[in-house]
Amino acid sequence: MAFISSGYNPDKPMENRITDIGPRKFSEFFPPVIAKNAGNWDYHEILEPGILVHVAKNGDKVFTVRCGAARLMSTSHIREICEIANKHCGGYLRFTTRNNVEFMVDNEASLKALVDDLKSRKFAGGSFKFPIGGTGASISNIVHTQGWIHCHTPATDASGPVKVVMDELFEEFTNMRLPAIVRVSLACCINMCGAVHCSDIGLVGIHRKPPMIDHENLANLCEIPLAVAACPTAAVKPVTVEVNGQKVKSVAINNDRCMYCGNCYTMCPALPLSDGPGDGIAIMVGGKISNRINVPSFSKVVVAFVPNEPPRWPTMAKIVKKIVEVYAADARKYERIGDWIHRIGWETFYEKTGLEFTHHCIDDFRDPAYYTWRQTTQFKFTSHLD
Amino acid sequence: MAKHPTPMLDELEKGPWPSFVSDIKQECDNRAKNPKGLDYQIPAECPDDLLGILELSYHEGETHWKHGGIVGVFGYGGGVIGRYCDQPEKFPGVAHFHTVRLAQPAAKYYTAEYLEAICDIWDLRGSGLTNMHGSTGDIVLLGTQTPQLEEIFFEMTHKLSTDLGGSGSNLRTPESCLGISRCEFACYDSQLMCYQLTQDYQDELHRPAFPYKFKFKFDACPNGCVASIARSDFSVIGTWKDDIKIDQEAVKAYVGGEFKPNGGAHAGRDWGKFDIEAEVVGLCPTACMTYESGKLSIDNKNCTRCMHCINTMPRALKIGDERGASILVGAKAPVLDGAQMGSLLIPFIAAEEPFDEVKEVIENIWEWWMEEGKNRERLGETMKRVGFQKLLEVTGTKAVPQHVSEPRHNPYIFFKEEEVPGGWTRDIADYRKRHMR
Numbered sequence: 001m002a003f004i005s006s007g008y009n010p011d012k013p014m015e016n017r018i019t020d021i022g023p024r025k026f027s028e029f030f031p032p033v034i035a036k037n038a039g040n041w042d043y044h045e046i047l048e049p050g051i052l053v054h055v056a057k058n059g060d061k062v063f064t065v066r067c068g069a070a071r072l073m074s075t076s077h078i079r080e081i082c083e084i085a086n087k088h089c090g091g092y093l094r095f096t097t098r099n100n101v102e103f104m105v106d107n108e109a110s111l112k113a114l115v116d117d118l119k120s121r122k123f124a125g126g127s128f129k130f131p132i133g134g135t136g137a138s139i140s141n142i143v144h145t146q147g148w149i150h151c152h153t154p155a156t157d158a159s160g161p162v163k164v165v166m167d168e169l170f171e172e173f174t175n176m177r178l179p180a181i182v183r184v185s186l187a188c189c190i191n192m193c194g195a196v197h198c199s200d201i202g203l204v205g206i207h208r209k210p211p212m213i214d215h216e217n218l219a220n221l222c223e224i225p226l227a228v229a230a231c232p233t234a235a236v237k238p239v240t241v242e243v244n245g246q247k248v249k250s251v252a253i254n255n256d257r258c259m260y261c262g263n264c265y266t267m268c269p270a271l272p273l274s275d276g277p278g279d280g281i282a283i284m285v286g287g288k289i290s291n292r293i294n295v296p297s298f299s300k301v302v303v304a305f306v307p308n309e310p311p312r313w314p315t316m317a318k319i320v321k322k323i324v325e326v327y328a329a330d331a332r333k334y335e336r337i338g339d340w341i342h343r344i345g346w347e348t349f350y351e352k353t354g355l356e357f358t359h360h361c362i363d364d365f366r367d368p369a370y371y372t373w374r375q376t377t378q379f380k381f382t383s384h385l386d
Numbered sequence: 387m388a389k390h391p392t393p394m395l396d397e398l399e400k401g402p403w404p405s406f407v408s409d410i411k412q413e414c415d416n417r418a419k420n421p422k423g424l425d426y427q428i429p430a431e432c433p434d435d436l437l438g439i440l441e442l443s444y445h446e447g448e449t450h451w452k453h454g455g456i457v458g459v460f461g462y463g464g465g466v467i468g469r470y471c472d473q474p475e476k477f478p479g480v481a482h483f484h485t486v487r488l489a490q491p492a493a494k495y496y497t498a499e500y501l502e503a504i505c506d507i508w509d510l511r512g513s514g515l516t517n518m519h520g521s522t523g524d525i526v527l528l529g530t531q532t533p534q535l536e537e538i539f540f541e542m543t544h545k546l547s548t549d550l551g552g553s554g555s556n557l558r559t560p561e562s563c564l565g566i567s568r569c570e571f572a573c574y575d576s577q578l579m580c581y582q583l584t585q586d587y588q589d590e591l592h593r594p595a596f597p598y599k600f601k602f603k604f605d606a607c608p609n610g611c612v613a614s615i616a617r618s619d620f621s622v623i624g625t626w627k628d629d630i631k632i633d634q635e636a637v638k639a640y641v642g643g644e645f646k647p648n649g650g651a652h653a654g655r656d657w658g659k660f661d662i663e664a665e666v667v668g669l670c671p672t673a674c675m676t677y678e679s680g681k682l683s684i685d686n687k688n689c690t691r692c693m694h695c696i697n698t699m700p701r702a703l704k705i706g707d708e709r710g711a712s713i714l715v716g717a718k719a720p721v722l723d724g725a726q727m728g729s730l731l732i733p734f735i736a737a738e739e740p741f742d743e744v745k746e747v748i749e750n751i752w753e754w755w756m757e758e759g760k761n762r763e764r765l766g767e768t769m770k771r772v773g774f775q776k777l778l779e780v781t782g783t784k785a786v787p788q789h790v791s792e793p794r795h796n797p798y799i800f801f802k803e804e805e806v807p808g809g810w811t812r813d814i815a816d817y818r819k820r821h822m823r
Contacts, residue, residue, distance in 0.1 A: 002425055003533070004510065008540040013460040018543035020588035023489035023559075026567075026577045029496050034567050041570040043701040046650040054568055062568065070406035072528075074413035074433070075505035075514045082498035082505075093501075095494040095518055097563070097612050123408035125399025136651030145521060148443035149436065150469060150485065150528055152451045157443065159406045160398055167401030177654035192719035193521040198616035198727070230762070232722040263722055269453045276447035289616045291608035291623075293671055293694045296615050298725055310444040311397040333657050334669060334694070368724060 031092035033062045033106040049176050050132035051115070063111045064104050067118060067130035068141050068166065068173060071099040072149065072159050080121070080129070088114040098141040098183075100134050136176035139169050139324070144186040145193040147205075153262050154188035155205030155279040161313050162186055165203070168317045169324060179331035179340070182324065183288065190261055200337040201320060202284035202299040209278040210258035211271035215241050215250045222268035224249060230267040233257045259365070280307045281316050285323060286338030297338055302349070304360030319355065326353050351382040388414070389431055390438030394445065410437055413514050424510050428479075428531050432513045435479030436529070439471055457484055457532050459539045463594040465550030466535055482531045483513070486538055487524040487551035489584070492577040493564040494519065500546065507541050522601065523561030524551035549588075555762075556594040560584050562604035563611040565624075570700060571693065572606035573624025573709040574737035580604045582741055583748075596752070597759030597768070607705070608693050614717075614728070619765040620748060621714040621728040624737065626706035629686040630695070636702035637662070637682045648698045666695050711737040713747060715777070716766030726766040731777060733788045747781055754780040773800070 009015050027035065037056035044054040052064040069077075081101055085093040088110055094102045103118070105111050118130040134140035142165060145151065147158030165184060172178060185199040189206070196202035218224070228236045228251065235257035241250045251271070253264075265271045283306060287299030302323075306316045323337075330352060331340035341349045350357045363369035388411070398407045413433045420430065429435070439450050455468035467485040474481035488504070504525065508514060513529035520526040530538065542548045551559035560583060563569070565576035583602060584591070590600075603614030606624040614621035639645045640660060646653065647660045662682070667675045674688035675695065682702075684695075696703045713735060714728030736743050751765065754776070759768045769777055778785055803810050 001427065004425060004427060004537075006537040006540040007544065008536045010536065013536070016544075017461075019461060019549070020592060021543060021547060021549045022585045022588055022591075023581070024491045024500070024546075024548055025581055026492040026495055029491055029500065030567060031495075034495070038568075039566040039572075039575075041566075041568065043570055044649050045646060046653065049654065054570070064568070068404060069518070070404045070409060071517050071519065072406040072409070073516050073518045074409050074416075075509050075516065076412050076416045077409050078501055078505050078516065078518065082502050085498040091498040093496055093498065094564070095496075097523075097561075099518070101518075123399070123405055124412065125396075125405050125408035127399065127405040127408060128402055129404055131402065131404065136648070137654065143521060146517075148449045148451075149440055150451060150483070152449060152453050152469075154449050157440075160395075160444070163398050163401070163403055163405060163407075166403035170402045173403075175654040176651060181651075187719075190719075191721045192725075197719055197725040198613065226761075261721060266453075274448045279447060287616075289610045289613040291610060291615075291692050292697060293669055293692055296610070296727055298727070308447045310447065311394040333652060333665065334698075365724060 029092065029094075031062070031090060031104050031106075033060055034092075034104070036060065037062070046135045046176070049138060049174050050135055051111070052135060060106070062104050062106055063108065064102050065111070065114055065118060065132055066096065066134050067101045067103070067132055068128075068134060069099055069101050069130075070159060070163065071144065077129070084114070084117060084130075088117065096141075098134070098143055100141050101130070131170070131173060133174040137178045137180055138174075138176045139172040139178070139182045139184060141173075142166060142184045142186055143196075143199075145188045147188040151188060153191060153265060153274075155207045155274065156188050156281050156308050157310065158186055158188045160311060161203060161281070161316065164312050164317050165320055168321050172324065178324075178328050179333055180336045182327070182337060184320070191266075196284070197298055198287040198289045198296060199299050200285065200288060201323065202287060203316065203320070204282045204284060205279065206282045206305065207260035207262060207273050207275065207279050208305065209273060209275045210235075210253050210255045210260065211262075211265055211273040213250060213253065214270035214272070215243050215248060218250045218268065218270035219248055221270045224251060224268075227251055227264050227268035227271065230263045232261060232263065233259055236264055277307070280305050281313070282306075283316070283319055283323075286336075286341050288336050288338055293334065294336075294339055294342075299338075301361055302355055304358060322353055322355075345380050347380050347382040347384060350384065357384065388437075389434035390441060392437050392441040395437060395441050407437070410515065417509075417514060422509075426509075427511045427534055427537075428513065428529075430479075432479035432483070432529055433515060435477040436483075436513070436515065439473060439477045439480055442473070442476075457535060459535055459550070462550060462592045464553035464556050464592060467553055469529070480513075480529065483529040484532065484535065486512070486527040486530060486535070487520065487553060487559065488527065488542060489549045489551045489559055490519060490523055490525050490561070492560075492562045492580040492584075493567065494523075495564075495567070503546055504542075504548075507538060507545070511538050511541075520551075522551070522558050524559045550592070552591045552599075554594045555596045555598050556592065556600070557587050557590040557596070558599050558601045559591070560602035560604070561612055563606050565604075565606035569606065571609060571696065571705060573626055573705055574606055574711055576604040576606040576622070576624065578739065579622065579737060579741055579744070582739065583745070586745065590752075596756060598762045598764050600752075600755075600765065602748075608691055609697065615714055616717050616727060617719065618717055618728065619715060620751070621717060622711045622737070622744065623714065624709065624711050625691050625734065626709045627734060628706035628708040630684050630689065630706060631704040632682055632684065633702050633704075634681060637699065638680060640699050640702055641680075645699070645701050649700055666698050669694055709737070710734050711744075713744070715751065716764070716769045718764045718766045723767055723770070726764075726770070729766075729769070729774065730789060731781065731783060733786065750781045751777070775800075
């Protein structure tokens with residue numbers, strides 16, 4: 001390999017340097033029908049799952065085909081997306097917040113050719129490259145994080161569990177038969193790079209063991225006061241320990257106080273906490289971000305822990321599918337998962353889904369915990385009280 | 387022939403959903419074939435090694451990535467995340483595998499030409515693997531080595547007029563919904579505000595000077611498609627002040643079944659005939675709608691603009707004309723002190739270019755937070771620690787009932803000294819004249 005210079009001169013880093021220019025302006029990339037009608041759209045309709053038409057006040061139409069995608073994407077795949085855009089869409093496309101790809105055309109003939117083309121493309125392994133769906137009362141693509149592919153703090157993988165869940169719920173991506181939209185998100189640790197905490201179904205990687213302490217290297221790798229200050233429950237304190245007959249500065253951890261958040265590890269690499277059998281996934285439900293009908297709300301932990309079962313996480317996938325099935329059968333039109341549970345009550349949710357309620361699901365973290373305990377005589381007699 | 391056997395990952399090629407494993411394998415093949423004859427600037431087999439190290443994690447249930455090192459481009463404090471694996475001998479292609487965040491155009495519209503140009507640079511100087519996109523919004527280029535960072539930056543800025551995104555304790559790459567570009571619900575030009583503020587705050591984005599990360603997100607209506615209310619320190623959500631516009635003929639068309647309710651969103655199941663009483667009037671959270679003698683009426687004074695009726699009958703009901711935005715602040719994910727939702731700070735603000743009113747709020751908040759916030763404390767946590775009143779004070783905002791879901795539960799009120807007649811300085815001797823010990 002011979003080094004190929006871009007023109008950058010390391011001896012004169014400021015020469016010809018361009019900085020602080022930000023992103024390209026969005027409007028440079030508008031397809032003509034969007035550029036012409038921005039601000040003048042009248043209404044939209046979903047023609048079939050994954051296919052939208054937006055109609056402008058002047059009668060112009062833009063047809064959008066929404067396709068699922070793995071957000072971990074190769075340049076080979078991006079080039080294929082570009083090829084499709086060049087072939088059918090005048091060279092324009094967009095991505096959605098939920099990692100879908102959207103192809104837009106301005107007439108129905110082009111739409112048919114585009115859809116046929118998209119449906120025909122598969123990966124060598126057999127999966128669809130461009131499944132069409134994710135509109136209306138469906139399960140759209142999953143917002144997620146890096147996982148084992150590229151992150152130092154995950155308690156689970158991201159791309160793998162996402163693939164498994166979307167395989168399991170594929171029919172709900174390509175149909176619009178649920179009572180309302182169901183937003184699924186996955187974060188591979190509680191840092192939550194995605195908005196898992198306000199999702200209809202949130203999957204969160206959690207650790208269950210306090211950090212190990214690499215006494216021999218801690219003082220060299222870490223600023224001890226930062227590691228101590230990083231702990232939200234004051235479980236970390238500075239100590240002097242003996243290693244190989246030498247007194248060294250290190251930390252001690254009060255394991256009973258640790259909630260395995262990993263914040264100390266973020267500040268101090270000598271405090272690793274990931275652990276094969278210790279790590280896994282908590283399942284949360286009933287959150288949302290839309291202001292529609294009911295106000296935005298947080299997701300709640302309904303299953304405290306599911307073990308990591310690579311490569312296909314069968315226990316987790318089964319629970320998610322069960323929740324969706326029970327919701328689909330029982331909820332009223334327009335009810336999000338959280339709305340439905342609010343109406344039927346949490347005890348009924350557990351009864352209908354068959355999920356086990358355990359003490360882990362009772363909040364004991366700080367003041368907000370109190371507001372989640374039941375302060376009324378109103379409850380339902382479910383099998384839990386038999 | 388695969389460099390590493392991946393029996394576990396191969397299971398993820400099955401099933402209908404697009405397989406990232408199949409895609410990475412396709413990239414491995416393409417790089418091995420190298421049809422364009424590129425002189426790859428980092429190891430050609432890095433996607434193979436990425437699959438190999440991921441397979442190892444699948445066997446062990448643990449990650450093999452170490453803490454990020456301090457790498458980046460000259461003059462910037464963010465935009466590149468250093469990444470090293472802990473098995474460099476086994477997987478030399480990903481021994482050094484840094485992430486580059488690129489600033490995406492607001493709401494992610496692209497031309498094929500532009501994306502292909504990014505791919506050209508990334509094939510030569512990186513792994514050929516990306517995230518489209520990162521959770522915050524950036525185009526994420528996954529995996530390159532330190533000597534390539536300045537070269538990538540130089541080419542992105544010179545050839546593609548594209549800058550890096552944010553990372554670390556700075557303004558993170560802002561993002562918006564697609565707004566007026568393709569949505570009839572948009573109450574302001576969310577893309578334009580996103581773009582303009584991103585440009586105006588480039589220094590804050592590239593040079594970390596904050597206690598911790600700070601995120602802007604812009605939703606053009608209360609439906610909230612970019613989830614700003616849940617995941618941005620500063621969330622701008624479009625709204626309106628005047629009346630929802632009603633087309634009574636179109637209402638009749640929905641009632642008569644000519645128009646599909648909710649834009650056809652429920653078409654996959656037979657929910658029965660559209661029932662405007664049950665599905666619209668009866669679900670209005672403030673019960674401010676009536677449907678009598680074929681006429682829909684809205685008591686707009688009592689409407690809280692939840693969007694349900696408009697979403698359900700988009701051809702009949704339109705957002706009002708006196709448009710602007712609400713600002714909510716302090717949202718964040720759980721780490722550390724629990725998740726927080728954005729709290730309403732400015733109920734209604736003008737959202738027109740050049741967005742000076744919004745910028746004034748932002749700058750007042752920053753000035754206070756940079757002074758008051760502790761290391762690694764998000765704005766929402768500072769607000770919780772110091773109190774919402776302080777935020778009102780520093781932004782010059784008058785307290786109004788809209789700021790609370792209900793008034794406080796306790797009488798432990800921090801009065802200001804000047805609010806109490808005579809102040810707090812009292813004479814004990816004088817008191818003792820009236821009250822013996």
